[in-house]
Amino acid sequence: xxxxxxxxxxxxxxxxxxxxxxxxxxxxxxxxxxxxxxxxxxxxxxxxxxxxxxxxxxxxxxxxxxxxxxxxxxxxxxxxxxxxxxxxxxxxxxxxxxxxxxxxxxxxxxxxxxxxxxxxxxxxxxxxxxxxxxxxxxxxxxxxxxxxxxxxxxxxxxxxxxxxxxxxxxxxxxxxxxxxxxxxxxxxxxxxxxxxxxxxxxxxxxxxxxxxxxxxxxxxxxxxxxxxxxxxxxxxxxxxxxxxxxxxxxxxxxxxxxxxxxxxxxxxxxxxxxxxxxxxxxxxxxxxxxxxxxxxxxxxxxxxx
Amino acid sequence: xxxxxxxxxxxxxxxxxxxxxxxxxxxxxxxxxxxxxxxxxxxxxxxxxxxxxxxxxxxxxxxxxxxxxxxxxxxxxxxxxxxxxxxxxxxxxxxxxxxxxxxxxxxxxxxxxxxxxxxxxxxxxxxxxxxxxxxxxxxxxxxxxxxxxxxxxxxxxxxxxxxxxxxxxxxxxxxxxxxxxxxxxxxxxxxxxxxxxxxxxxxxxxxxxxxxxxxxxxxxxxxxxxxxxxxxxxxxxxx
Numbered sequence: 001x002x003x004x005x006x007x008x009x010x011x012x013x014x015x016x017x018x019x020x021x022x023x024x025x026x027x028x029x030x031x032x033x034x035x036x037x038x039x040x041x042x043x044x045x046x047x048x049x050x051x052x053x054x055x056x057x058x059x060x061x062x063x064x065x066x067x068x069x070x071x072x073x074x075x076x077x078x079x080x081x082x083x084x085x086x087x088x089x090x091x092x093x094x095x096x097x098x099x100x101x102x103x104x105x106x107x108x109x110x111x112x113x114x115x116x117x118x119x120x121x122x123x124x125x126x127x128x129x130x131x132x133x134x135x136x137x138x139x140x141x142x143x144x145x146x147x148x149x150x151x152x153x154x155x156x157x158x159x160x161x162x163x164x165x166x167x168x169x170x171x172x173x174x175x176x177x178x179x180x181x182x183x184x185x186x187x188x189x190x191x192x193x194x195x196x197x198x199x200x201x202x203x204x205x206x207x208x209x210x211x212x213x214x215x216x217x218x219x220x221x222x223x224x225x226x227x228x229x230x231x232x233x234x235x236x237x238x239x240x241x242x243x244x245x246x247x248x249x250x251x252x253x254x255x256x257x258x259x260x261x262x263x264x265x266x267x268x269x270x271x272x273x274x275x276x277x278x279x280x281x282x283x284x285x286x287x288x289x290x291x292x293x294x295x296x297x298x299x300x301x302x303x304x305x
Numbered sequence: 306x307x308x309x310x311x312x313x314x315x316x317x318x319x320x321x322x323x324x325x326x327x328x329x330x331x332x333x334x335x336x337x338x339x340x341x342x343x344x345x346x347x348x349x350x351x352x353x354x355x356x357x358x359x360x361x362x363x364x365x366x367x368x369x370x371x372x373x374x375x376x377x378x379x380x381x382x383x384x385x386x387x388x389x390x391x392x393x394x395x396x397x398x399x400x401x402x403x404x405x406x407x408x409x410x411x412x413x414x415x416x417x418x419x420x421x422x423x424x425x426x427x428x429x430x431x432x433x434x435x436x437x438x439x440x441x442x443x444x445x446x447x448x449x450x451x452x453x454x455x456x457x458x459x460x461x462x463x464x465x466x467x468x469x470x471x472x473x474x475x476x477x478x479x480x481x482x483x484x485x486x487x488x489x490x491x492x493x494x495x496x497x498x499x500x501x502x503x504x505x506x507x508x509x510x511x512x513x514x515x516x517x518x519x520x521x522x523x524x525x526x527x528x529x530x531x532x533x534x535x536x537x538x539x540x541x542x543x544x
Contacts, residue, residue, distance in 0.1 A: 063311070072420035079414055081421035082357035139318050140311055144418065145537035146318045149327040152544065156330055238348065238416045239338040239503045239543030246349030254414060254422050 040208055042296035047174070050165045051291055057158035060150055062265060063138035066131075067147035073119075073131030075262055079253030088259070093119045093129040101127060155233065162226060169222075178210060179219060185212035201282045203299040214278075221271055225264055232261035324537070335541040344471050348502035351412040357423040360415075360484060362492035365464070368454035368512055381496040386480075390449070390517035393440030400482065400496055406430035406438070409479050417506040418538065427500050429481035433474045435516075441470075445518035448473045449525060450499055453512035456532055466510040467522050467530040467540075468501055477502045480513065505542035507533045 103119020235257035290296035494511025
């Protein structure tokens with residue numbers, strides 16, 4: 001990322017688009033950086049549908065999850081919250097010496113004033129005490145019962161959709177064909193890292209395939225992070241904890257499960273931020289079209305400077 | 306766009322029909338959880354080393370109820386647990402009667418709907434033994450727990466809860482009279498609190514004064530089976 005800000009010439013992606021524009025007779029789409037090339041059917045209908053169902057379900061689960069978190073905005077390791085050990089993360093509000101309410105966030109014993117974002121926020125000029133602010137929670141004000149209703153309904157939507165995706169991706173060989181890294185992929189990891197850092201994007205036939213970092217990211221999300229967050233959510237259920245004599249102990253206990261559930265949720269947010277960033281820099285409209293209609297315009301080759 | 310979406314979701318939450326759609330997951334959760342774990346699944350039990358140094362009191366810590374305060378003043382010597390409804394032999398139990406029933410001691414984790422957990426050692430009469438003594442009729446489907454703590458500031462809306470017969474007869478379901486080897490403190494529900502270990506904390510009614518065996522709880526409170534259920538919380542609190 002740094003080298004783009006230091007380079008006086010335009011970043012590689014727009015430069016590549018410019019290069020293509022001068023070569024290609026067809027009117028280029030300057031925002032996509034993918035002028036010219038053939039339209040290629042990139043995403044099958046089931047993948048597109050399940051992708052957007054997943055976007056809706058995960059978004060609603062994140063927001064309702066943060067509302068649930070707000071009813072006890074502290075996280076612990078172990079089985080219990082009252083073990084004599086302090087919370088490793090705590091968001092709260094306290095009255096300062098001048099009488100004003102301040103929001104604080106304490107992480108591993110370090111306390112930060114987070115007034116305005118965490119602990120205490122302002123809505124229409126009115127200060128209110130709430131862990132995560134109302135614009136990040138569903139319902140927007142503290143309403144635990146309703147947040148749980150949203151969370152557990154969309155948990156089923158997410159789960160059924162996710163199982164459908166895993167079934168499809170294995171059954172259709174999407175996993176073996178498109179997602180599983182090949183030997184050349186693995187040999188090219190170093191180069192792929194450099195390409196990403198330089199915003200050097202694949203063109204031609206290479207653009208029809210996922211690059212190796214993309215494959216790893218998707219595989220980790222689909223087969224590690226999402227199953228883990230589901231498992232940790234199930235570990236919060238006192239009834240499901242009865243299985244195997246208390247299986248949640250394998251993860252350190254119920255409060256550890258709650259911590260892991262929270263950490264994985266934010267790891268997924270981080271993935272989505274990188275994902276959306278890559279979608280934008282490799283051609284927002286072209287990528288969006290490919291996830292809506294399935295069609296992707298393959299960027300032409302030999303446009304690198 | 307995000308703000309508009311959130312406002313839309315807030316409006317949906319306020320409708321009559323949408324929460325019912327969301328609530329359809331509750332029955333599914335109960336069915337699946339029961340199917341996966343089995344009806345007699347046992348909650349995890351712990352060792353004395355796991356005990357929370359002091360067991361958190363949540364909700365009511367001292368019922369604002371003159372009758373309760375009178376009972377408390379004499380150490381609950383005059384306390385009687387009434388058992389009524391769909392039973393062959395309605396009767397009341399003194400604390401001594403409850404102590405005479407087969408008991409169980411268990412160290413379990415209490416999971417609050419808010420998200421926290423605490424571990425305590427509970428000792429109490431098995432609810433199954435009490436039910437055997439009164440003989441529920443074939444029609445009885447739920448046990449309703451009527452409590453001494455008013456939930457409104459004006460002293461009205463006493464707490465109540467209900468569980469089904471699977472939970473009522475479960476081995477770990479007890480009417481606890483001891484916490485951490487001491488008589489149950491007022492802050493934790495003296496003289497009697499329900500322990501129904503496979504569900505969240507709000508099902509564990511404190512200050513229990515009366516049990517009613519019923520076929521349906523539709524006629525009680527707002528008809529949802531408990532004080533918090535009437536505020537929109539799920540009746541099935543196994544997740």
